[in-house]
Amino acid sequence: MQERQTKQKSIIYDALKALDHPTATEVYGYVREQYPTVSRATVFRVLGGFADNGKALELRAAGSEVRYDYNVTPHYHARCECCGRVADVKTAGLDEKVLRATADHGFSVRGYSVEFFGVCKDCQEGVS
Ligand SMILES: [Zn+2]
Ligand SMILES: [Zn+2]
Known part of the structure; x- marks a missing residue:
């Protein structure tokens, strides 16, 4: 289980780097193409975790979805x-x-x- 979580995290982090300031939805769409078993909830939770741990920036703006940036x-x-x-x-x-x-x-x-x-x-x- 632990191993699977680590793998999911690195997949999601790679997606974050491959995409340009994506929303969580965009990250999910990208990850799902290669790993259909990853759930939307997992992607959202992992991205939120990256932001909490200082591994990613959360870009918020009124009226639009939060975007993520791996460049902190x-x-x-x-x-x-x-x-x-x-x-x-x-x-x-x-x-x-x-x-x-x-x-x-x-x-x-x-x-x-x-x-x-x-x-x-x-x-x-x-x-x-
Ligand atoms: Zn435009
Ligand atoms: Zn940026």
């Missing part, structure tokens, strides 16, 4: 308001500026999450 180092996100897709924003320099400004307010920073929102390329082009 602080980084910026862009979220599409049409399809809900989340992408990483790669930038340099901003972090330090923002952290310094926050420190100026006497705040000790443990981490951060920045999210930009707008419309992704596919949605702009009308591809769904």
